[in-house]
Amino acid sequence: xxxxxxxxxxxxxxxxxxxxxxxxxxxxxxxxxxxxxxxxxxxxxxxxxxxxxxxxxxxxxxxxxxxxxxxxxxxxxxxxxxxxxxxxxxxxxxxxxxxxxxxxxxxxxxxxxxxxxxxxxxxxxxxxxxxxxxxxxxxxxxxxxxxxxxxxxxxxxxxxxxxxxxxxxxxxxxxxxxxxxxxxxxxxxxxxxxxxx
Amino acid sequence: xxxxxxxxxxxxxxxxxxxxxxxxxxxxxxxxxxxxxxxxxxxxxxxxxxxxxxxxxxxxxxxxxxxxxxxxxxxxxxxxxxxxxxxxxxxxxxxxxxxxxxxxxxxxxxxxxxxxxxxxxxxxxxxxxxxxxxxxxxxxxxxxxxxxxxxxxxxxxxxxxxxxxxxxxxxxxxxxxxxxxxxxxxxxxxxxxxxxxxxxxxxxxxxxxxxxxxxxxxxxxxxxxxxxxxxxxxxxxxxxxxxxxxxxxxxxxxxxxxxxxxxxxxxxxxxxxxxxxxxxxxxxxxxxxxxxxxxxxxxxxxxxxxxxxxxxxxxxxxxxxxxxxxxxxxxxxxxxxxxxxxxxxxxxxxxxxxxxxxxxxxxxxxxxxxxxxxxxxxxxxxxxxxxxxxxxxxxxxxxxxxxxxxxxxxxxxxxxxxxxxxxxxxxxxxxxxxxxxxxxxxxxxxxxxxxxxxxxxxxxxxxxxxxxxxxxxxxxxxxxxxxxxxxxxxxxxxxxxxxxxxxxxxxxxxxxxxxxxxxxxxxxxxxxxxxxxxxxxxxxxx
Ligand SMILES: Nc1ncnc2c1ncn2[C@@H]1O[C@H](COP(=O)(O)OP(=O)(O)OP(=O)(O)O)[C@@H](O)[C@H]1O
Ligand SMILES: [Mg+2]
Numbered sequence: 001x002x003x004x005x006x007x008x009x010x011x012x013x014x015x016x017x018x019x020x021x022x023x024x025x026x027x028x029x030x031x032x033x034x035x036x037x038x039x040x041x042x043x044x045x046x047x048x049x050x051x052x053x054x055x056x057x058x059x060x061x062x063x064x065x066x067x068x069x070x071x072x073x074x075x076x077x078x079x080x081x082x083x084x085x086x087x088x089x090x091x092x093x094x095x096x097x098x099x100x101x102x103x104x105x106x107x108x109x110x111x112x113x114x115x116x117x118x119x120x121x122x123x124x125x126x127x128x129x130x131x132x133x134x135x136x137x138x139x140x141x142x143x144x145x146x147x148x149x150x151x152x153x154x155x156x157x158x159x160x161x162x163x164x165x166x167x168x169x170x171x172x173x174x175x176x177x178x179x180x181x182x183x184x185x186x187x188x189x190x191x192x193x194x195x196x197x
Numbered sequence: 198x199x200x201x202x203x204x205x206x207x208x209x210x211x212x213x214x215x216x217x218x219x220x221x222x223x224x225x226x227x228x229x230x231x232x233x234x235x236x237x238x239x240x241x242x243x244x245x246x247x248x249x250x251x252x253x254x255x256x257x258x259x260x261x262x263x264x265x266x267x268x269x270x271x272x273x274x275x276x277x278x279x280x281x282x283x284x285x286x287x288x289x290x291x292x293x294x295x296x297x298x299x300x301x302x303x304x305x306x307x308x309x310x311x312x313x314x315x316x317x318x319x320x321x322x323x324x325x326x327x328x329x330x331x332x333x334x335x336x337x338x339x340x341x342x343x344x345x346x347x348x349x350x351x352x353x354x355x356x357x358x359x360x361x362x363x364x365x366x367x368x369x370x371x372x373x374x375x376x377x378x379x380x381x382x383x384x385x386x387x388x389x390x391x392x393x394x395x396x397x398x399x400x401x402x403x404x405x406x407x408x409x410x411x412x413x414x415x416x417x418x419x420x421x422x423x424x425x426x427x428x429x430x431x432x433x434x435x436x437x438x439x440x441x442x443x444x445x446x447x448x449x450x451x452x453x454x455x456x457x458x459x460x461x462x463x464x465x466x467x468x469x470x471x472x473x474x475x476x477x478x479x480x481x482x483x484x485x486x487x488x489x490x491x492x493x494x495x496x497x498x499x500x501x502x503x504x505x506x507x508x509x510x511x512x513x514x515x516x517x518x519x520x521x522x523x524x525x526x527x528x529x530x531x532x533x534x535x536x537x538x539x540x541x542x543x544x545x546x547x548x549x550x551x552x553x554x555x556x557x558x559x560x561x562x563x564x565x566x567x568x569x570x571x572x573x574x575x576x577x578x579x580x581x582x583x584x585x586x587x588x589x590x591x592x593x594x595x596x597x598x599x600x601x602x603x604x605x606x607x608x609x610x611x612x613x614x615x616x617x618x619x620x621x622x623x624x625x626x627x628x629x630x631x632x633x634x635x636x637x638x639x640x641x642x643x644x645x646x647x648x649x650x651x652x653x654x655x656x657x658x659x660x661x662x663x664x665x666x667x668x669x670x671x672x673x674x675x676x677x678x679x680x681x682x683x684x685x686x687x688x689x690x691x692x693x694x695x696x697x698x699x700x701x702x703x704x705x706x707x708x709x710x711x712x713x714x715x716x717x718x719x720x721x722x723x724x725x726x727x728x729x730x731x732x733x734x735x736x737x738x739x
Contacts, residue, residue, distance in 0.1 A: 164266070171270030172217065180251040180275045182258065189266055 006112035008086060010037070015090075015106050016137070017049070020113045022084035025053070025068070031141070032148020034116035034124060035088050037107040042095050044107050045116065045124055046088035047133075047149060049140040053084045088113070089137050091130040094123065101129025118156060125153050125166075128173040135177045135184075143184070146174065147191035154194055167194055198224050200280065202232055202312040210244065210283040210672065211307065213314045221246060221278035226679045227340050227687075227698030229317035230282055234308040237287040240317065240325055240695065244672045245281035282314065283672045285695035288324060301325060301694065319344045325694050334378035336371075337699040340685065346699050348648075350378060353692040354385040354592055356647025357618050357628040359600075361635045361663050366652035366683045369395050371701040372596065372631050373412070375650075377712050380416050380546055385592040385627075387546040388537070388571065390564040392555055392598050397422040397548035398435045409704060412548060415714045421540045423533060425522040425563060426552020441533040441549065443566060444526040445486070446479040448517070452565050453482075455608055459558040460513045465506035472500040483525065485511055486518050520559055534570045541571070544591055561602050568595060569613040576624045590625045600630035601637035609639035618642040636662040647691035653680045669696070 007027045008020035022028050028051055029035060035046040055061045064071050072079045092101040116124070124130055134146050150170060157163040171185055178184050198219055205211035211232060215221060224243055232239040250256045255275040284304045294300050301324070322339060326347045329335040335345035353375075360375075362368045373396060379385055389396050389412075397420070398411040413420040413436065422438040424430045430438045450470035453460070473481040476499075488496065488511060497504035517523055537547050549567065551559055571593075578590045597603060597614065609615035617626050619642065635643060636658035643649075644666035651663045660677050664670040667689060673696055676687055680698070689696035702708060709716075 167266060168269045169217070171266070172274040175270060175274045180255065182252075182255060182271070182275060185267065185270060189264075189270070192266075194266055 006114050008113040010107055010109055010111045010113060011085075013107060013109065015103070016133075017087060017089045018046070018107060018113075019085055019087050022086060025082070025084045028084055029086055029115060030148070032145045032152065034121050034149075034152075035113050036116050036120060037111045037113055039105070039107065039111065042093055042105070043120070044090060044093045044103065044105075045099075045120070045130075046090045046113075047130070047145065048086055049089050049137070049145060050087045051085070052087075053082060055081050055083075089133055089140065091133045092124065094120075097123075099123045099126065101127055101132075121152065121156060125156070128170060131170060131173050132177055135174055143187045143191070146188045150188065150192045154192060159195070164194055167192065198228075198230070198314075198316050200314040202308050202310060202314060203279075205307045205310075207304070207307055210281055211239075211241070211314075213280040213282055215273070215278050215280065217273050221280075224280060225340060227676050227685075229322065229339055229342070229697070230280075230314055231317050231321055232282065232284065232308040233313045233315070234287075235312075236293040237289055237306075237308070238321065239284040239304065239308045239312075240286040240288060240321065241282040241284040241314075242672075242676065242696065242698070243280055244283045244675050247279050247281070248276065249279045250276045280314075283669060284308070285669075286325060317342075322346060326697075331382045332384070334375070334382065335702060336375065336378070336688070337686075337701040340698050340700060346697065348375075348378075348688065349692045350382050350384050353648055354379060354594060354627070355622060356691055357621070357630070357645060358648045358650075358690075358692075359630045359632070359635070359643070359646040359663070360650045360652075361632055361654060361659070362652025362686070363633050363654055363656075363659075367686075367701055368631050368633070368652060369393070369598070370704045371650060371652070371686065372396075372629065374702050374704050374708065375629075376412060376546075376596065377415060377708075379594065380412065380419060381712055383544065385594050386541050386544055387594050387596060388541065388568075389546070389548045389596040390560065390567075390598065391548050391550050392560045394429075394433070394550050394552065394555075396596075397550050398430075398433055410709055410714070412546065415709055415712055416546070419544075420546045420548060422548050422550060423537060424550040424552050425554050425559060426550070429552030430550065435550075438550075439533070439536060441522060441563070441567075442529045443520075443523045443533070443563065444529040445482040445523065446526050447534075447566055447570070448482050448523070448562070449479075449566075449569070450474045450481070451611065452562060452569070453514070453517070455561055455565055455603070455612060456558060457608075459556075459561065460516055462513055463506065463509050465503065466510050466513070469502045469506050469510045472502050476500050482514070482517070486514060516558065517562070520554070520562070522554070522559070522563075534567060534574070537567065538571065538574050541593060557599065557602060560599065564597060565603065565613060568617070571595075572613055572617060572624065572626055575626050579624045592622065592625045592627065594627050594629050596629040596631065598631045600628075600632040601634050604630065604638040604642050606639040609642055615639065615642060618645050621645065635659050638662065640665050648688065648693060649690050650686050650688050651677060651680075652684075652686045653682055 006023060007029060008022045010018045011021050012019040029048040031048050033048045035048060037044045090103055092099060093103060134142060150167060154163040154167055157166045175185055199216040200213040202211045203214045226243050228243045230241050230243055232241055255271060287302050287304050289300045322344060327333040329345045329347050332350050333347040334350045336348045337346055338344060339346050360368050360372050376387055391397055396411055397413050399408045413422050422435055423441050424438050425441050427440040453470060454467055473485055477484045493507055494504045497507045540547050575593060582588045582590045603612055603614035617628055643662055649663055654660050660674060664673060676698060685700055687696060687698050
């Protein structure tokens with residue numbers, strides 16, 4: 001396969017999440033960004049939940065006193081040892097343009113992971129079910145991820161009344177999904193700059 | 198408004214959580230709402246509203262109130278508004294209606310959890326209250342809706358009814374609207390005791406400082422005016438009227454007894470009057486008013502009463518003698534009751550005006566005497582109707598303002614008005630009682646009133662009283678407490694399929710026109726007339 005737009009490749013997965021190896025550390029997705037994995041006619045969607053980097057398992061990493069880009073230019077062999085990974089949680093899929101907030105099949109190992117475009121993000125955001133996954137997923141930083149996702153959506157929906165109303169709806173959904181956890185609401189929305197305008 | 202049923206019981210009604218984005222302030226107590234069950238529409242009234250929360254801490258957590266986003270999120274989710282609605286009727290949905298079964302039924306079950314709730318629409322209202330017609334009379338509009346709501350006059354005229362409300366709320370105006378409806382429908386004839394000259398001829402609208410038409414002006418030939426004060430009627434340019442004079446012989450001891458308060462009668466008065474009546478029969482009043490003070494002692498002895506009591510009664514009765522319309526028998530040349538009866542039997546409506554005699558003494562005395570005798574005539578008529586197949590008696594409705602004066606618990610058992618209210622419509626006579634202090638009316642009589650229209654009342658006892666014998670009284674009480682200061686009423690009882698709040702129809706030019714009034718006094722429109730003529734007879738151009 002010669003698709004060059006992919007940013008990673010799945011190296012480990014379960015029925016609800018995956019670990020991908022980044023193709024290029026310059027193109028690491030940020031936490032809370034939307035991802036997709038294409039399987040035939042189906043797009044499976046995910047949200048980035050964490051990033052990690054590591055080296056050769058037999059040697060300790062050490063500080064080198066220079067930025068990574070400079071280091072790689074000077075000692076190209078380092079790039080082969082360093083690995084960059086990101087994890088994602090699966091939120092739903094689409095077939096022929098219709099989004100469903102659940103999964104019928106999982107990505108397979110070595111599938112390529114791409115970023116979602118704006119149209120796809122808006123498609124996912126039409127229904128609030130993806131919030132269910134983000135509120136309930138274990139072992140992820142739910143607050144940061146929710147806040148990041150909502151920041152993205154606020155911008156895409158249009159900063160101002162439309163975006164604001166979307167945030168209110170999302171907030172209500174999170175509140176009811178979390179069993180009216182107002183602490184969660186306060187922490188998440190403290191990280192979302194918004195104004196009704 | 199949209200919401201969902203989240204709780205409910207047959208006895209306590211439903212609780213409705215408003216949907217996201219709905220504003221509680223758009224909903225008012227008394228609004229009609231529909232809970233859409235699976236098989237029925239539950240026709241309900243909004244009776245209460247409150248704030249509730251998923252978690253009581255959320256209610257207290259008010260420091261975030263400056264953060265509008267958090268507040269907007271919390272409102273409607275963690276904290277939300279609840280409407281209490283009382284289902285009053287259930288209507289089988291068309292596809293569920295079984296042939297031959299009534300579609301509209303009393304509520305015998307509840308709407309399932311999460312049933313959609315919405316404001317009632319025009320079609321729903323017409324389903325329950327019907328479309329306006331002469332019989333299904335438009336009495337006003339439901340609150341916040343601009344469509345007619347109707348009262349079934351066929352049922353209304355079958356029983357005695359009441360119109361209540363504190364002073365200035367629109368009792369007399371509403372009564373006039375309903376009377377006009379009844380007259381137009383021809384379902385019953387009316388006898389109206391018009392203490393303040395409001396019903397017959399031109400009345401003044403004190404609130405608006407303008408005059409408004411009386412029933413005689415609207416229905417001309419169908420309404421006759423009787424007055425106790427010809428001079429006042431002439432001065433007010435009443436088109437046609439008959440003067441009422443009351444001869445002494447028509448005043449019974451029982452009529453005087455009702456005036457205990459007005460005449461300041463002593464406790465012994467009753468005994469003395471009974472003794473007088475026994476001896477002199479219907480001449481008793483003539484006799485006592487013409488007694489020689491020197492003979493008083495002897496007469497007292499003769500009839501077996503205390504002379505002091507006789508004397509006291511004599512002086513109290515001077516007030517009666519001074520009434521301008523009460524006369525010695527020889528000076529009265531026609532019997533008002535005969536004439537009133539003649540009109541009533543011709544299906545005409547009679548208004549008895551009091552002119553300048555707007556005191557309770559005149560009012561109670563005259564209303565009582567006339568009603569007593571007219572009721573007796575109707576009793577005879579109904580007996581005749583029972584015997585003769587082809588003889589029918591049209592029902593008579595007697596309208597009395599200040600009704601508690603006739604229906605006070607201490608006298609209601611003995612007065613003709615009490616009798617009429619209690620015998621239902623056995624003798625084809627019913628009452629329309631209009632009053633501002635229903636609590637002063639005998640409870641038993643209130644509970645006999647078929648339909649009650651209640652405008653704003655402030656007094657707790659008055660509110661309880663109009664709810665006497667009503668199911669769901671507790672729920673309705675909240676509605677009564679929250680009525681507007683004027684021109685808003687709760688209607689409940691026999692003629693209404695369910696209790697409802699409404700704004701009474703305006704009594705104005707538009708109403709006159711709707712009821713069929715044509716103003717012949719306005720100068721004809723000459724241009725229009727000419728056009729009409731030329732339409733009918735096109736001129737030859739040649
Ligand atoms: N249906 C109506 N149409 C037009 N005006 C009305 C109506 N109802 C009430 N009003 C206004 O309210 C004022 C008071 O109404 P109304 O005289 O009927 O009160 P009430 O209850 O009979 O008072 P009271 O106990 O003093 O006799 C009227 O003068 C009129 O301005
Ligand atoms: Mg009045």
